[in-house]
Structure formats: structure tokens, C-alpha cells
Amino acid sequence: MSEKAAYFNEREHQICTVARMIEDARTYWVAGGGSPMASILLAKMLYAPNAIYVTEDGVVAPEPSLPLDPLMTMVTSRSSYRALQWGTMNTIGFHAQIGLMDYGILNTLQVDPYGNINSTALGDYAGEHRRFGGPGGADSIAALCWHTILMTDQQARKFVPRVDFISSPGFLDGSEGARERVGLPRGTGPWRVVTPWAVFDYEDRHLRLTGVAPFVTVDQVLAEMSFKPKMAKEIEALETPTEDELALLRTELDQRGQITDVGKPVVRQDDGTYAFVEEQKEKGDLPSSW
Amino acid sequence: MTTVDVLAEGRGEYLKVDPDGFRDWVRENKSRALVPKLMSEKEAVEKLVSDGDYIWYECNYLQRGPASLIREVIRQKKKDLWVGAKFTWVTAALLVGGGCVSKLDVGFFLFGPTVEQAIREGRVTAYEYSNVVMTNRIMAGAMGLPFMPVRSFGGTDGFTHSGAKLINDPYTGEPITIVPALNPDVALIHVHQADVFGNARIFGTGISHQEAAMASKKVIISAEEIIDTEEIRRDPGRTTIPYYVVDAVVHAPFGAYPGEMQGHYTSDVPHVIEVVASTLRGLIPQYLDKYVYGVSSQAEMLDKLVGASRLKDIQGRATIKEGYTA
Numbered sequence: 001m002s003e004k005a006a007y008f009n010e011r012e013h014q015i016c017t018v019a020r021m022i023e024d025a026r027t028y029w030v031a032g033g034g035s036p037m038a039s040i041l042l043a044k045m046l047y048a049p050n051a052i053y054v055t056e057d058g059v060v061a062p063e064p065s066l067p068l069d070p071l072m073t074m075v076t077s078r079s080s081y082r083a084l085q086w087g088t089m090n091t092i093g094f095h096a097q098i099g100l101m102d103y104g105i106l107n108t109l110q111v112d113p114y115g116n117i118n119s120t121a122l123g124d125y126a127g128e129h130r131r132f133g134g135p136g137g138a139d140s141i142a143a144l145c146w147h148t149i150l151m152t153d154q155q156a157r158k159f160v161p162r163v164d165f166i167s168s169p170g171f172l173d174g175s176e177g178a179r180e181r182v183g184l185p186r187g188t189g190p191w192r193v194v195t196p197w198a199v200f201d202y203e204d205r206h207l208r209l210t211g212v213a214p215f216v217t218v219d220q221v222l223a224e225m226s227f228k229p230k231m232a233k234e235i236e237a238l239e240t241p242t243e244d245e246l247a248l249l250r251t252e253l254d255q256r257g258q259i260t261d262v263g264k265p266v267v268r269q270d271d272g273t274y275a276f277v278e279e280q281k282e283k284g285d286l287p288s289s290w
Numbered sequence: 291m292t293t294v295d296v297l298a299e300g301r302g303e304y305l306k307v308d309p310d311g312f313r314d315w316v317r318e319n320k321s322r323a324l325v326p327k328l329m330s331e332k333e334a335v336e337k338l339v340s341d342g343d344y345i346w347y348e349c350n351y352l353q354r355g356p357a358s359l360i361r362e363v364i365r366q367k368k369k370d371l372w373v374g375a376k377f378t379w380v381t382a383a384l385l386v387g388g389g390c391v392s393k394l395d396v397g398f399f400l401f402g403p404t405v406e407q408a409i410r411e412g413r414v415t416a417y418e419y420s421n422v423v424m425t426n427r428i429m430a431g432a433m434g435l436p437f438m439p440v441r442s443f444g445g446t447d448g449f450t451h452s453g454a455k456l457i458n459d460p461y462t463g464e465p466i467t468i469v470p471a472l473n474p475d476v477a478l479i480h481v482h483q484a485d486v487f488g489n490a491r492i493f494g495t496g497i498s499h500q501e502a503a504m505a506s507k508k509v510i511i512s513a514e515e516i517i518d519t520e521e522i523r524r525d526p527g528r529t530t531i532p533y534y535v536v537d538a539v540v541h542a543p544f545g546a547y548p549g550e551m552q553g554h555y556t557s558d559v560p561h562v563i564e565v566v567a568s569t570l571r572g573l574i575p576q577y578l579d580k581y582v583y584g585v586s587s588q589a590e591m592l593d594k595l596v597g598a599s600r601l602k603d604i605q606g607r608a609t610i611k612e613g614y615t616a
């Protein structure tokens with residue numbers, strides 16, 4: 001691994017964290033575009049060249065011609081370039097349904113302690129609510145892949161005790177066998193949640209905090225959750241992005257800054273610890289190299 | 291005797307399931323003869339899209355979809371449509387903004403004030419599915435079956451607001467979700483090449499064009515290129531849609547504009563940003579005034595609002611040709 005970057009943002013940190021989770025020679029059904037696609041592409045460039053990904057427009061194992069135009073992450077010549085197969089949404093759905101997809105990578109609006117995902121409505125669906133676009137491919141990814149990696153923001157309004165609407169299934173009510181009782185394939189379900197600040201896994205189908213970025217504290221993470229997760233015995237300090245990772249992310253994957261420009265910038269200070277740039281500015285305490 | 295229990299069922303209205311009725315329709319209405327079906331976009335939409343229809347489009351307004359036909363549907367002010375809104379980006383919002391829609395079966399669409407307000411005011415009712423569940427439904431329709439068992443969708447709140455049911459599978463004894471087959475009244479499909487009879491070729495990846503063509507009562511194909519039937523016969527393996535499911539063929543160069551048509555032209559980035567911003571900011575009426583109501587046809591829009599130099603530019607940017615030539 002190359003040198004740790006002295007300056008990055010929390011979104012870049014999140015993408016790099018997921019990229020380092022990617023296993024070589026495994027299959028990933030990736031939500032079309034955004035952080036999930038950036039994560040798998042970064043992984044393929046640096047860590048897992050033989051990781052395979054598919055998208056819901058029927059594309060199997062593309063070697064996309066980057067960069068992609070805005071929103072043009074599916075059904076385009078660049079996004080589907082040098083694939084092994086051009087199928088359809090039904091063929092990809094069936095590939096997942098027969099058990100070919102090891103992992104799914106998704107992002108979402110809301111998640112609850114059991115990994116249920118909301119991308120349909122915030123508020124009371126039957127009454128006052130704000131409407132969103134629906135599950136798209138996420139319901140099938142969450143139902144049919146063996147493991148699901150969810151990317152979302154570390155915000156109290158995103159981590160809620162019960163999602164307002166289950167668009168895509170996690171462990172449902174958290175009881176053993178809940179997914180199987182509604183016809184979902186056995187042995188599947190949520191596996192990791194990765195935010196710009198933290199990593200979670202599941203213990204007995206319940207979200208558990210396992211790692212925290214060095215630019216925030218455990219308490220800061222918990223303050224940005226509307227429920228208390230289970231806690232791992234030891235909370236790991238997450239690795240920050242390397243110069244190599246950032247160089248690829250910024251020059252090849254996200255040239256226009258569409259994905260990463262929404263994160264808060266972080267800086268390494270003279271004592272080797274990390275802090276948010278804005279807070280250090282307020283304190284008048286930026287590193288000498290700044 | 292094994293009985294099949296319904297363990298749970300959604301409360302959402304769904305398009306009536308009637309496989310024998312669909313067979314009767316096909317028997318009566320799908321021409322087996324090789325008859326030319328070439329017509330203008332105006333004539334095709336006038337003849338084949340009726341108020342109250344269930345309408346399905348393949349891909350969407352930004353990605354190899356029938357964008358010119360969508361604009362024509364809005365221009366003709368079709369009403370009371372039930373839209374299969376899967377993998378849809380701005381398409382559903384444009385149709386809702388044009389006042390064409392009363393019901394949406396949602397897989398995914400780009401939300402925004404226009405659709406949100408229509409739903410809140412009760413002008414549009416949304417039923418909830420996922421993209422893949424919608425293409426599974428259309429596959430059941432294409433197979434002439436009444437329903438499709440699926441291993442996804444169970445346990446979601448979408449299930450509650452859909453036409454899905456959870457039953458005990460009589461073969462395994464395990465619970466299984468079933469979803470109603472979908473046989474839309476009309477499907478709009480944009481293709482790379484077609485002959486005048488409707489034998490059509492799509493190069494590259496897609497959503498459910500073969501299933502939609504088989505499952506729909508009326509099928510309008512728009513094609514970048516009209517080719518000779520001899521060319522079809524020279525390489526039949528490349529025919530993705532056979533003539534006898536097709537009711538109209540429209541010659542539509544740049545028919546997917548502002549979206550990309552793989553191998554022919556890329557998306558028009560400024561236009562994509564304009565239509566997405568219009569959707570997110572509630573400015574769809576202004577967008578429709580300019581690009582739909584402000585012109586009489588696709589040809590006039592390209593000529594007056596887009597211009598030859600932009601078209602040349604997006605053609606030039608489509609540098610990847612592998613897989614998109616016969």
C-alpha cells in the first residue's frame with residue numbers, strides 16, 4: 001500500500017473502505033452508479049483485479065471505458081464496454097436468483113438495526129411523506145445476493161429504529177428465519193454497512209459497530225444514530241485513504257467530482273492524528289503544511 | 291389433496307390478469323402476414339396509444355429509450371395512462387407532467403415535485419414493485435402465464451402495496467411470492483435496426499425488450515435505421531424481435547435523444563442535465579413547452595432546437611463501435 005494521504009474527504013474514505021473489502025474472483029451485483037460503482041472499480045484497479053461485477057441492465061463483467069457521462073452508468077457503450085455478456089434485467093435477476101451473486105453493493109436513504117432499507121418514502125407512506133424513487137434494483141440485490149454491503153451516510157435521520165418503508169429487505173423483524181418465511185432464499189442477507197465514519201457488521205441479525213474512522217470518535221458515530229447498535233468488543237481504527245487510491249479516484253473514476261465532492265474534507269495534523277478541516281479552521285489549528 | 295394457501299397478499303390494484311383474453315387478442319389482432327407497418331410517429335401514436343392504456347417503454351428517456359415516441363405521446367395529450375415505471379429516470383415524471391398518467395407501477399423513477407404533488411393530490415396512484423419484479427411480471431406475460439413465482443420482494447412494504455401474494459408452494463411446501471403477469475396495452479421500444487415488417491435488431495445490453503414485445507397487445511418499434519428484409523435473412527441470429535409481434539414501425543433517427551444510442555451517438559450532456567434539473571426542480575412544464583409542445587415532431591425538434599452541429603458532436607463522441615455493427 002502506498003503512503004497515507006494527508007488530505008482527503010470523508011466520502012473518499014468511505015469508497016476506499018469498501019474497495020478494500022472486495023474479494024478477488026467473487027461476483028458483485030452493483031447498484032448502477034455512485035459510490036457502489038466507484039468502490040468496485042477502485043478495488044479492481046488496486047486490490048481485486050479478478051472481482052467480477054454485474055449491473056441490472058444485463059451487463060456481465062464489463063471493463064468500462066472511463067469516465068462515464070453524467071447518469072450514463074447503464075445501457076451505454078462506455079459502461080458496458082468489453083463485457084463478457086450483454087443480457088437483460090431478467091437474465092441478471094435470474095443469475096442472482098440461482099445463487100451466482102456473492103455480494104451486492106447498494107446505497108440508500110434509511111437503514112434500521114436489522115438492515116432493512118428504505119428508498120421509497122420518508123414519513124408516513126399512508127399520510128404525509130416525502131416521496132423517493134423506489135427500490136430500483138436494490139430489492140433484488142438485497143433479496144438474492146448472498147451478502148449485502150450497504151453504503152449510507154452517518155446521520156441520525158438515516159439510522160432509524162424502524163425504516164419508514166421497507167423497500168428492500170434486511171433481516172425484517174430480526175427474528176431467525178424471518179426472510180425464509182416470506183420466500184426469500186435461505187442464507188442471504190445484510191453483511192456490512194459502511195458510512196463515511198464507520199463500519200458495521202451484524203451479530204444475531206442486529207447491526208454491530210466494528211470500526212470507526214480516525215477523524216471521529218465512537219461517541220460522534222453513536223450521536224449520529226437514532227438507535228444504539230451492538231458494539232464489537234474492540235472497535236477497530238479504520239485505515240484512511242492512500243495517495244494511490246485517491247489518485248485513481250480523482251483522475252479516473254470521479255473526474256468531475258460528482259460522487260466525492262459531497263464529503264467533508266479531512267486533514268492529517270502535525271501529530272499524525274486526523275481532523276475535519278472546517279473544525280480546525282475554526283480553532284485556527286491547521287497543520288504547518290496547509 | 292394439496293391445497294395452496296394464500297399466506298399474505300398485497301392490497302394494490304393490478305392490471306387484470308387474463309392469459310386467455312390475451313391469446314384471443316393476439317389471434318385477432320397480430321398480423322401473421324408480412325405486411326409493411328412503416329408509419330410516422332404521429333400516426334403510430336394516434337392509432338396505437340389510447341387513453342386509459344397500460345403503457346410500457348423499454349429502457350428510458352436517457353438510455354436507449356423511445357424518447358421521440360414518449361414526446362409524441364405527451365404531445366398528443368394522451369390521458370389516464372397506467373405506466374410501467376421501472377428503470378425509468380425522468381420518463382415517468384415527464385408523462386405525469388404532461389397530464390398523461392393516472393397510475394404508476396413503480397420500479398424506480400427520478401422523484402421530484404411534479405410526481406410527488408400528483409401523488410399527494412390523488413391525481414396519480416402509485417403501486418410499488420421493483421425493477422426486476424416488473425421485468426419478471428412482463429416475462430410471465432410474454433410466456434402466456436397468469437403469474438410468476440419470484441424469490442425477491444417478500445417481506446417488503448412494497449409487497450403490501452402491490453398485486454403480489456405469498457403462497458405455500460405445493461411442490462416444496464415452502465413459502466413463495468407470486469406476482470401477477472403483465473400484458474400491457476402498448477409497448478414502445480427503440481431499436482438499432484428494423485425492416486418495414488417489424489423484424490428488429492437491438493445491439494447491446496437492455497432491460498426486457500424481447501419480453502415486452504411478446505407481452506404487449508400493441509407494439510410500436512422506433513428504429514434508428516430501416517433495413518432491407520434481405521439483410522435480416524442474411525443474419526437471423528441478430529433478430530431480437532420478430533415481425534409478428536410488432537404493430538407499427540417508425541423510422542426515428544436520433545429517436546433516443548437526448549439519451550444515448552449505443553454505437554450511434556452518446557447522450558447530449560447539457561440536455562440530460564437540463565431535463566434532470568427540470569424534474570428535480572418542478573420545471574417540467576417549461577421543459578415540455580420547449581421540447582414537446584413547441585415543435586410538431588421529432589424532425590422539427592432536431593432541426594430547430596438541437597441542430598446539426600450538436601448531433602454531429604454526439605455522433606462523434608460515440609467512439610465505441612464493437613458489438614454495435616451488423
